[in-house]
Amino acid sequence: MSEFHQHSMQPTLDHDERARQEFVGSFRAHLSGQVMPGAYRVYSTQIEPAFTAQHGRPPLNQDEVRKVMTSHPYYQFWSAMQRRSQEMLWESVIDPTERQLPQLIRQANKLARKPLKGGSKGTLQLDPKLVVPRYHSSVDIHLQPGGYHSDFTADDVAAGAIYDKGIYLYMGGGLGKENDVMGNTLLAYLKERHPRFVPGRILDMGCAIGNSTLVWCRAFPQAQVHGIDVGAPVLRYAHARAQSLGVAAHFSQQNAEATDFEAGSFDLVISHIMLHETSRSALVRVLRESHRLLRPGGLMLHLEIPRGNTAFEQFMHNWESYNNNETFSRFMTEIDLKAEALKGGFSAEKTTVQEFAPNLDVSQMNYAENFFWKILVATR
Amino acid sequence: MTSSMSDPPRRAKGHQPQFFDDPALDQLHAAVLALASELAVAFDRIDTLERLLERSHTLRRNDVECYVPDAPASEERAARRADIAARVLRPFVSYRESLFRDNAAQDGTAPIRRNDQTGTPEHKP
Numbered sequence: 441m442s443e444f445h446q447h448s449m450q451p452t453l454d455h456d457e458r459a460r461q462e463f464v465g466s467f468r469a470h471l472s473g474q475v476m477p478g479a480y481r482v483y484s485t486q487i488e489p490a491f492t493a494q495h496g497r498p499p500l501n502q503d504e505v506r507k508v509m510t511s512h513p514y515y516q517f518w519s520a521m522q523r524r525s526q527e528m529l530w531e532s533v534i535d536p537t538e539r540q541l542p543q544l545i546r547q548a549n550k551l552a553r554k555p556l557k558g559g560s561k562g563t564l565q566l567d568p569k570l571v572v573p574r575y576h577s578s579v580d581i582h583l584q585p586g587g588y589h590s591d592f593t594a595d596d597v598a599a600g601a602i603y604d605k606g607i608y609l610y611m612g613g614g615l616g617k618e619n620d621v622m623g624n625t626l627l628a629y630l631k632e633r634h635p636r637f638v639p640g641r642i643l644d645m646g647c648a649i650g651n652s653t654l655v656w657c658r659a660f661p662q663a664q665v666h667g668i669d670v671g672a673p674v675l676r677y678a679h680a681r682a683q684s685l686g687v688a689a690h691f692s693q694q695n696a697e698a699t700d701f702e703a704g705s706f707d708l709v710i711s712h713i714m715l716h717e718t719s720r721s722a723l724v725r726v727l728r729e730s731h732r733l734l735r736p737g738g739l740m741l742h743l744e745i746p747r748g749n750t751a752f753e754q755f756m757h758n759w760e761s762y763n764n765n766e767t768f769s770r771f772m773t774e775i776d777l778k779a780e781a782l783k784g785g786f787s788a789e790k791t792t793v794q795e796f797a798p799n800l801d802v803s804q805m806n807y808a809e810n811f812f813w814k815i816l817v818a819t820r
Numbered sequence: 821m822t823s824s825m826s827d828p829p830r831r832a833k834g835h836q837p838q839f840f841d842d843p844a845l846d847q848l849h850a851a852v853l854a855l856a857s858e859l860a861v862a863f864d865r866i867d868t869l870e871r872l873l874e875r876s877h878t879l880r881r882n883d884v885e886c887y888v889p890d891a892p893a894s895e896e897r898a899a900r901r902a903d904i905a906a907r908v909l910r911p912f913v914s915y916r917e918s919l920f921r922d923n924a925a926q927d928g929t930a931p932i933r934r935n936d937q938t939g940t941p942e943h944k945p
Binding site for chain 2: 454455456458459460462463464466467469470471474475478481482485486510513514515516517519520521523524525527528530531534537538541578579580583584585586587590592598599602762763765
């Protein structure tokens, strides 16, 4: 587990706050590494044989699995612990954030004004009139109380500070000290498959706190990198965090379904596990917008999480859909991303869905023993 | 801006799932986990006190808040946390083992090795 980078936009921890965060991290690692794999075993040795004996065939899909699995005590116990650990994870981060919020807001405002070394400076453009889409506001995604978009005070950055440490604990540090593993994964794909591609303008859709955005700023220092999101507090935090880390990025509050950027103005459009947080209709609009924004020859790379190959894997992957406020996620199991990209205007010859292996161990995976990132790749 | 400050919420908007037939069981499990967390916090605090006292035979309250364990101490504390997690989950792991024992007895497969796939943690005596 890599040590979290305690930059100047993170609250400091007192003794017991640190202990609570460390316990929830340890407990979740134990659940993922020791308990979750047992659910696979319970299913293959007990549930599936019993179902097959009764129906003359194994369960056909995740819904049939759900009907039998959710009544098993093993599943019930694991789920109760998994759900509660997710709530405790956020509580352990909210405590120190709430305690130091006025200082964090002052620090963010100070960092926002400060030019970086060499005189460059990132920017932040908020749009108070932006309508936060329903798929984002109807429930608090991942159980983060207040979601990523709610302001509770002037110049609020709490949602960002909470998200930053929260996702670090969620993956047991597996996202890296600056939560940059997803950015690095997508970057590694680009470098491997398109080694000569050097983008001048990059757009990161659904960037939240810019943890992945900064990977691209650092990889292509000559490029102008934009990050957009619908949530104001995460963007304020993203801007201050980038300034704190000495990286110039341009953040603006926009919906990826329809941005105010000019057509053909980007060489590279990317996102990091954002698509499954949208909706059936929004997904096509995001892909259509990606198409509109790319110049001819420009590249689109959307990173997505795996959905499972067997009915049981699909059921496990969709645990979060039912129990961690990932409402659209389960529909992604049936959605053909390539077909959606074609509806968005990309051509079949220039569109593909790739699998890419991560560098994680089972204690960091939460729901599956086999984990492959999915990447929707298309050239304009 | 302190006067207009409102605290971030503590509960997420959305459906509250119920995993057990009796909702009291869901709440009981949540409470057990919260207790385990507070126990881990207390253990860390005791450990901090012991280490500080061992070092200087006296301490100020603020020394505890500022204490950052060095690498060996961090490792020992991490092992303690893993041990608490394992102990909290032990009844459940025993239950799972009984499931697989019954199963193995029925189909004649070999018994499950401890400390391997069963999730039974290793405990030092």
